[in-house]
Amino acid sequence: MTPRERLTDIGHYLSNGVLRVLGAVLRILPYSRRLRVGSWIGRNLMMRLPSARQRVQANLNLIFPDMSDADRDRLFQGVGDNFGRVMVEEMMMADVIADPSRFRATGAGLEALISAQAEGRGAILVSAHYGNWEGARASALAHGLQIAGVYRTHNNPYYNADFVAALRTLGPDAFSKGRQGTRELVRHLRSGGVAEILVDQKQTGAPLIEFLGHPAETTLTAAKLALSMDIPLIPVISFRANDGESFDSVFAEPVPHTDQETMMRAVNDQLSTWIAQKPEQWFWFHRRWR
Numbered sequence: 001m002t003p004r005e006r007l008t009d010i011g012h013y014l015s016n017g018v019l020r021v022l023g024a025v026l027r028i029l030p031y032s033r034r035l036r037v038g039s040w041i042g043r044n045l046m047m048r049l050p051s052a053r054q055r056v057q058a059n060l061n062l063i064f065p066d067m068s069d070a071d072r073d074r075l076f077q078g079v080g081d082n083f084g085r086v087m088v089e090e091m092m093m094a095d096v097i098a099d100p101s102r103f104r105a106t107g108a109g110l111e112a113l114i115s116a117q118a119e120g121r122g123a124i125l126v127s128a129h130y131g132n133w134e135g136a137r138a139s140a141l142a143h144g145l146q147i148a149g150v151y152r153t154h155n156n157p158y159y160n161a162d163f164v165a166a167l168r169t170l171g172p173d174a175f176s177k178g179r180q181g182t183r184e185l186v187r188h189l190r191s192g193g194v195a196e197i198l199v200d201q202k203q204t205g206a207p208l209i210e211f212l213g214h215p216a217e218t219t220l221t222a223a224k225l226a227l228s229m230d231i232p233l234i235p236v237i238s239f240r241a242n243d244g245e246s247f248d249s250v251f252a253e254p255v256p257h258t259d260q261e262t263m264m265r266a267v268n269d270q271l272s273t274w275i276a277q278k279p280e281q282w283f284w285f286h287r288r289w290r
Contacts, residue, residue: 016158023091031095035085035245042084043077056284063212064279078280082240086132093169097138102246105139109234109251113194116232117145122189123232125251126222128200128271129283135238135247136196137170148173148188148195150181182221189229196236197222199267201286207261211268212275216289223255223263230257235267237274240281250274 001009026034046052056079060072067075089096096102116123125147127133137147149167153176154160167174173188175181175195185195199219200211208215226233232254238247255266275282 012156012158016156016162019091019159020162026088027092027095032245034088034092038084038086038088039081039244040084042082042087043080046083047076047080052285055287059284059286059288062214062289075280079282079284081244082131082281083283083285085240085244089132089134090163090166093134093166096134097141097170100138100142103135103139103142103249104247105136105142105249105251107236107249107251108253109232109236110143112232112254113140113145113234113251114143117192117194120192121231122192122229123194123234124189124222124226125194125196125234125236126199126267126271127196127236127238128275129198129286130200130271130275131238131240131247131278131281133196133198133238134167134170135240136236136249136251139238139247139249140194141170145194146171146173148175148185148193150175150177150185150195150197152177152201186225186229189225189231199264200271200282200288202288202290207264209261209265209268210272211288212272214289216268218264218268220260220264222267223260226255226263227257227260233257233263233267235270237271239274239278 026037029037056076060067060075113123125136127136137149140147148171151164151167151174154163164174173193175185175188188195199222202217203219204217206217206219209218211218222233234254235252236249238249241248252270255263257263
């Protein structure tokens with residue numbers, strides 16, 4: 001390890017240490033208060049970071065060019081509130097799912113998922129960084145279903161280890177994006193497993209498909225896998241309820257099997273419709289559009 005790499009490693013270790021200390025302190029508090037602290041951090045600290053604020057502002061200007069200043073300020077506060085709550089929930093996922101009543105699920109896609117599993121077939125859920133996307137996996141547990149997570153490996157290896165451990169709180173299977181992770185995911189699906197893939201981030205070089213009314217580079221992987229294995233592709237979203245602590249997961253009808261781009265256009269349309277209902281719950285921090 002070079003001196004520069006060692007310095008980077010020390011920085012990663014210390015930054016993750018700060019998160020661990022924050023998590024330990026928060027665990028002293030009652031559950032509801034932990035989330036309120038997270039909300040305060042999101043609204044008053046994270047949303048004040050220039051890089052985060054500028055990116056959110058740019059995205060909002062693109063999607064809501066005529067939004068009033070007052071509405072924009074309210075949306076900023078809502079984005080910070082949800083982001084801070086998610087940050088806390090990811091630190092203590094075992095506590096989040098300890099109360100199954102926090103997770104409710106509805107929709108024709110849920111019945112399709114249960115039917116596919118009864119037949120021994122796999123399925124792919126497609127969702128977005130919205131509400132808390134782990135809500136779909138948590139609500140499925142109440143129906144005796146385990147859904148694998150698919151994640152992007154973080155640059156900080158110490159944080160990544162904690163992040164993957166949190167994913168596996170909801171089920172033993174979690175696959176990283178990349179060649180090796182994709183092979184493992186394919187084996188999982190072929191054996192009758194289910195996985196959730198978040199498809200709302202830009203994939204450079206992917207086809208341009210409208211998302212929230214504007215062309216966005218959209219991965220076709222989920223549709224490709226569904227077609228190649230003849231398994232359902234089911235859009236799902238997890239709305240954070242007004243209490244700030246519970247979730248309503250909506251499973252849409254499976255997307256008809258046609259071609260990859262047509263299927264992902266249907267997915268983007270459905271996700272866009274959901275996001276428009278409560279836009280403050282989407283992660284506007286992403287560089288989603290060119």
